[in-house]
Structure formats: C-alpha cells, structure tokens
Amino acid sequence: MTQAAVAQDTATGGPRVIIIGAGMSGLLMGIRLQQAGITDVEILEKSHKLGGTWRENTYPGIACDIPSHFYSYSFAPNPGWSHWFAPGEEIQAYFERVAADYGLPERIRYNTEGAEARHDGKQWHIRCKDGSTYSADILVAATGVLHHPHSPEIPGLEDFEGACFHSAQWDHSVPLEGRRVGVVGTGSTAAQITSALTPKVARFSLFQRTAQWIFPLPNPEHSGFAKWCFRHLPGIGKLWYHLTRLSFQWSFSRAVLGHNLPHRILSAIARRNLEKSVRDPDLRERLxxxxxxxxxxxxxxxxxxxxxxxxxxxxxxxxxxRVEAGGIRTADGALHQLDVLVMATGFHAQRYVRPMQLINAQGRTLDDAWADGAKALRSVAVPGFPNYFMVAGPYTPVGNYPLISTSEIQVDYIMAFIERFKRGELQQVEAKEDALQSFVRDMDEGAAGTIWRTGGCNSWYLDANGNVTMWPWSFERFQREMQRPQWEEFNVS
Known part of the structure; x- marks a missing residue:
C-alpha cells in the first residue's frame, strides 16, 4: 500500500480491518475501532450469531466463575445482573445488547468461517469456507481459546445407544428428568453440570480422571434494592467494579505466582472446604x-x-x-448403565486462530512458525506476519482472572498501531524475531516459580511441550508493560 493509498483510506475511515470472531474480544475490537473513527471494518463469525464461548456453551448450570459486575466491559456496566456469578444466558444477552448499542451487528458476517489468510506483501487476503473472500490492511484474530471442543478417543463410543454429546454442543432436545446421566470430566463445566442435574435425574455418574480443588464462594442473588442502586446510582456500580477488581488482583491473581500469602490463605480455604464438606472418608480421599x-x-x-x-x-x-451400548465399562469390570453421556472434557486451548491457516508473502505458515509451540510477542504479534494482531494470544494472563479485562488492555495496545495507520504514519508493522525470543526467555524464567511449574499437575495452561503459556507475573505488571508499544520491538515501515 502506498502512502497516498493510506491517506485515501484515512479520508474514508480506513485502514481496512478484518476481525476474526464475534465473541467477547472481537466485539471489543470492533467497538474500539468505531470509537476511533475507523469505519472500514468487518467481523467474520463462523456461527449464526455472536457471543463466542457464551453462545457455544448452554449446558445446565452454566455460569461465569468471575463476579458479573467485573466480567463486563469497563465502559458498559450492566446494573441488572441477577446474581453475583451470572448464568450464561444473561452473559450472552449482555454481549448481544452491547453489540447492538454500538451498531456492530451490521458489520458481522455470520456463517463465515475463515479457511485461509494469505499476505501478499501489502494486504491480507482471506478465503472463507463458504467461498467468500475478503481483503484487509490489518487482520485481527479475536478467536479466543475455549471454542474447539476436545473429545477423548474412548473405545466403543460409537456403540453407545443413548444420547451422547460434548458439553459445548448440548442437545436440549434430549430429556433428562428421571434418566441415568453420565458426565466424563471434572473441570468447572462438569462441576456446574453436577450441581444442576443431580436433583433432577434418576442417577448421576461423574467419571473422574483427575480430582479438582473446589473453592466455596457463594452465589447470592442481587436484591431488588441492590439492582436499583446499580441502575440509578452509577457510582455504586463503579465502586463495586473496582472493589471486585482489586480483590481479585490481590487474591486469585497473585495466588498463581508462587507460594505467597494469597496462595496459602486461599489454598487453606480450599483444603478446609474438602475436609469439612465431605463426610465419607473414602469419598474424601478420592476427591x-x-x-x-x-x-x-x-x-x-x-x-x-x-x-x-x-x-x-x-x-x-x-x-x-470402553463404552458399550448400555453405558461405560470401567477397569474394575463394572458397567455403569447410562441413558445420556456427556463429554465435559474441555477444549483445545492452544489452537488460537487455527485451524484457519495463515501464510505470509514468503509462503511460511503459522503452523511453521509455531512448530515448537505457540508464541506471540506481548501476546499480540508474531514475527513474519505483518499487520497481524491477536487478542488473547499466547502469554495472556488468564489464571483465575477475567479475560475481558486483559482483552481491554490488549485491544488498546493494538489500537496504538492502528491509530498510526489511520494517520498515515506507517504502512506495515511486524514483530522482530529477536524481540520475541527475548520475551519468551523472560516468560520462561518468570514461570519457573509459578504454581503452574511447581504445583505438580498438567493443565491447559501448558502447551504440548510442557511450556507455560500464561503471563507469569502480576496483573499490575501486565498493565504497566502494555500501556504503550515498545516500538523498538517491531519493524515499522
């Protein structure tokens, strides 16, 4: 793109930006671009409606594990949350409402899943699975991390005669009342399903490979008076937002950084919860x-x-x-008879924008660049892929902290580049390879003392090589380092 072309685009609201994904972070990116006066924007969404993980997950009992007033855009509070931890349908409705308020639906191209994005040295050219094509000066992947369901390969699964589905693909046509339901998995999803279904079904079987720590925060309903205050006294809502933010930053966010005071206190609460809540010693030991x-x-x-x-x-x-026609056979020889089988087995969290393929002007693919694991400078940029940015990329801090808050910081960081595009001050930006390598070394060294390294478990915070892909320091440090781009880490032309 020539300097004249940039100037022309600026006059018409350019540069041209394509966003992949209309979930929480994609909507946020669209809002920030609109607020900056950049109008040549389209959002490609693989599904029939927006919402991301809150659209995909509709299983019984779904709720956020972050207090709702904190799991909101900082600029778009919702005074009407029904509970401290809102149910999934309320969160989905919130994102739909915010998108409508900012006029985003007209920019979203639904049922348009990207298959390939190829850079020709000047622009990105996106080919979608439906055959449609798009071109962009800037490509932003806002695809999230929890949207590719992981289903384990269990022998005989195809022989099961009942209903079987992943928790993120819940079949609401299947009746549950009075039936025998089995759930494979013990993560947050499985715990929520357990709480929701055990009072309703005839028999509930939870198949556990790995026990989980349970933290006993209550989920009270907001009173009518509280909602009135949030609605009519905005300062109350802002105060509640910041109090919740500070409490998470100084507790859950710090507890993953090592054996510090927050970790000791919160761990003691989780251990005490198990000890006092489970009466049977055998069950307690298994949990x-x-x-x-x-x-x-x-x-x-x-x-x-x-x-x-x-x-x-x-x-x-x-x-x-193995799975048999009538249920699940376990290694002890028992057959657990089931009518419904649910796979609450999580997601492929390390795929990011993939399986969409990115190819640069030299023919190198993103898979090539990530052959030894996904890496991104400052979580947002990959060397060799100019004018390509990611929201919630590798090394994003998501250890029991709301992704919506980190996404706001990352989007503002990306906007610093796009504002310079808009002013005609640059045409192309690309992360430097040596800057990425230095950043990754810092991440690895910082991760050495974190719970992810010293805690003795495998989790989706680790990639296939066992590397920690989370931000290893405090959230305050993330805020400081992401206030503005370190221009020396990028090739800019």
Whole structure:
C-alpha cells in the first residue's frame, strides 16, 4: 500500500480491518475501532450469531466463575445482573445488547468461517469456507481459546445407544428428568453440570480422571434494592467494579505466582472446604487432588461437594475401559448403565486462530512458525506476519482472572498501531524475531516459580511441550508493560 493509498483510506475511515470472531474480544475490537473513527471494518463469525464461548456453551448450570459486575466491559456496566456469578444466558444477552448499542451487528458476517489468510506483501487476503473472500490492511484474530471442543478417543463410543454429546454442543432436545446421566470430566463445566442435574435425574455418574480443588464462594442473588442502586446510582456500580477488581488482583491473581500469602490463605480455604464438606472418608480421599491448588484453574462452587454426595450420585474413579451400548465399562469390570453421556472434557486451548491457516508473502505458515509451540510477542504479534494482531494470544494472563479485562488492555495496545495507520504514519508493522525470543526467555524464567511449574499437575495452561503459556507475573505488571508499544520491538515501515 502506498502512502497516498493510506491517506485515501484515512479520508474514508480506513485502514481496512478484518476481525476474526464475534465473541467477547472481537466485539471489543470492533467497538474500539468505531470509537476511533475507523469505519472500514468487518467481523467474520463462523456461527449464526455472536457471543463466542457464551453462545457455544448452554449446558445446565452454566455460569461465569468471575463476579458479573467485573466480567463486563469497563465502559458498559450492566446494573441488572441477577446474581453475583451470572448464568450464561444473561452473559450472552449482555454481549448481544452491547453489540447492538454500538451498531456492530451490521458489520458481522455470520456463517463465515475463515479457511485461509494469505499476505501478499501489502494486504491480507482471506478465503472463507463458504467461498467468500475478503481483503484487509490489518487482520485481527479475536478467536479466543475455549471454542474447539476436545473429545477423548474412548473405545466403543460409537456403540453407545443413548444420547451422547460434548458439553459445548448440548442437545436440549434430549430429556433428562428421571434418566441415568453420565458426565466424563471434572473441570468447572462438569462441576456446574453436577450441581444442576443431580436433583433432577434418576442417577448421576461423574467419571473422574483427575480430582479438582473446589473453592466455596457463594452465589447470592442481587436484591431488588441492590439492582436499583446499580441502575440509578452509577457510582455504586463503579465502586463495586473496582472493589471486585482489586480483590481479585490481590487474591486469585497473585495466588498463581508462587507460594505467597494469597496462595496459602486461599489454598487453606480450599483444603478446609474438602475436609469439612465431605463426610465419607473414602469419598474424601478420592476427591483429594494430588497437586497444589491453582495448578489448574480453581473451580468456584458453593455446592459441588453437597451434590456429589446425594444418594443418586456416584463418583467413578476407576479408569474408563470402553463404552458399550448400555453405558461405560470401567477397569474394575463394572458397567455403569447410562441413558445420556456427556463429554465435559474441555477444549483445545492452544489452537488460537487455527485451524484457519495463515501464510505470509514468503509462503511460511503459522503452523511453521509455531512448530515448537505457540508464541506471540506481548501476546499480540508474531514475527513474519505483518499487520497481524491477536487478542488473547499466547502469554495472556488468564489464571483465575477475567479475560475481558486483559482483552481491554490488549485491544488498546493494538489500537496504538492502528491509530498510526489511520494517520498515515506507517504502512506495515511486524514483530522482530529477536524481540520475541527475548520475551519468551523472560516468560520462561518468570514461570519457573509459578504454581503452574511447581504445583505438580498438567493443565491447559501448558502447551504440548510442557511450556507455560500464561503471563507469569502480576496483573499490575501486565498493565504497566502494555500501556504503550515498545516500538523498538517491531519493524515499522
């Protein structure tokens, strides 16, 4: 693109930006571009509606594990949250409402999943699975991390005669009342499903490979008076937002950084919760993790232990041997008869924008660049791929901290580049390889003392090589280092 072309685009609201994904971070990117007066923007969304993970996940009991007033855009508070931890349908409705308020739906191209993006030295050219094509000066991947369901390969799964589906692909046509339901997995999703379904079904079987730590935060309903205050006294809502933010920064956010005071206090609460809540010593022993709290994302639930101790519930810890027509056969020889089988087995968190393929002007692919693991400078840029940015990329701080807050910081960081595009001050920006290598070394050294390294577990915070892909320091340091681009880390022309 020539300097004249940049000037022309500026006059018409350019540069041209394509955003991949209309979830929380994609909508945020669209809003910030609009606020900056950049109008040549389209959002490519693979599904039929916006919302990302909150569109995909509709399983019984779904709720956010971050207090709702904090799990909101800082500029778009919602005074009407029903509970401290809002249910999923309220969060989905919130994003739909904010998108409408900012006029984003007209920019979203639904059912348009990107297959390939190729850079020709000047622009990105995107080819979608439906055959449509788009071109852009700047490409932003806002695809999130929890949207590619992971389904384990269990022998005989195709032989099961009941209903079977992943928790992120819940089949609401399947009746559950009075039926025998089995759930494979013990993460946050499985815990929420357990709490929601055990009072409704005839028999509930939870198949556990790895025990999880449960933190017993309550989920009270906001009173009518509280909602009135949030709605009519905006200062109350802002105060509540910042109090919640500070409490998370100084507790859950710090607890993953090592064996510090927040970790000791919160770990003691989680251990005490197990000890006092589970009466049967055998069940308590089977629910006892063999790793440190926070090594995996801590599960927030006020009643999981109560629900798994119901007479109609069973915790199955014998390994799954195979699935049969009537249920699951475990290694101890028992057949657990089921009518419905749910795979609450998580996501492929390390895929990021993939399986969409990125190819630069030299023919190098993103898979080539990430052959030894996904890496991004400052979480947002990859050497060799000019004018390409990521929101919630590798090394984003998400250890029991709201991704919506880190995304706001990353989007503002990306906007510093795009503003210079708009003013005609640059045509192309690309992360330097040596800057990335230095950044990765810092990340690896910083991760050495974190719970992810010392806690004794495997989690989706680690890549296939066992490398920590999370920000290893405090959230305040992330804020400081992301206030503005370190221009010396980028090739700018």
């Amino acid at each position: 006892q993790p063999d790793y440190e709290p926070f090594c995996k994302r801590l599960i927030i639930s006020p009643d999981f232990y109560d629900k798994i101790q119901r007479d109609n519930a069973e915790l199955v810890t014998s390994p799954i041997e």
